[in-house]
Amino acid sequence: MDIEIFHKGIVLLRLDLWGIDISITNQVLSMWLATFAIFIVLYLGVLKTKIIPGAWQNLVEAAYELFEDNFKDTLGEHGRAFVPFLFTLFLFIFSASFLSLIPAVPAIYTNINVTASLAIMVFVFCQLIVLKNRGPLGYFKHLIPEGVPPYLFGLIIPIEILGQLARPFSLSIRLFANNLAGHTVVFVLLSLLLVFKSIWIVPFPVLGSILVSSFEVFVALIQAYIFSYLSATYIADSLG
């Protein structure tokens, strides 16, 4: 298998919009599959809501409440409105990572374009929150820490802007690297079957890849939590 296909995906339908490549690849289908899976799970939970919830409604409500309880201290009172956004982010990252463990379902987070898109979306969202709450002048005042004398403003603002620009890199590279590492290890282990071409070697790469894939479920959960938690801290910083 070509490593380039492993990362870029296989083009299923070539589409072009004013020179921008918007082709449908197997990774795009994987994203749609993850979105559809989340939609079905959540929709079934809220389809027929009752005072005494059924099993599915209970599951969805418990998951949301657990998530909200974990994040309410970080976000504060004004930030609770952003819990649905963060919950969606968490579910999308976890479900896409989890589904990628199924053979033939491509791993979308091994493509840095996907992780960078999510990170840039969070970054732009945070900047828009500051702009909406404080206005353009307040945006630059927000960058300046308390107690800084006015003659240092010209120096502090570029430093803070550079510091803020590190956040989308941090979010995207962490998610990308963790997913890529896990899938590369499984790929290398299974490639040993082709390298050695011996039936005696079969149990070791197969068992190894099963163990690593099992560990990848844990990694998927942790990375989804860390991504959404750090997004919550950035949103809380933006709210002031």
Next chain:
Amino acid sequence: MHNFMRDAGRASSIAIELVVPVVLGAAIGIWLDGAVRSCPLFLIIGTVLGAVAGFWNAYKIIIRLDKG
């Protein structure tokens, strides 16, 4: 457990948030030097500002981790 994961998430940012501003500062410096033809003035300024920004980011994360 979730406190451990939160701290792990914050701590895992330190390395990237320390290095990325330096690289970005240097990249912006190189671009400005190319535009104004003043090599290596803006490269040095950009790298220094980036390094300060990187250490400031790392400091903020460590203080948050310390507060818990």
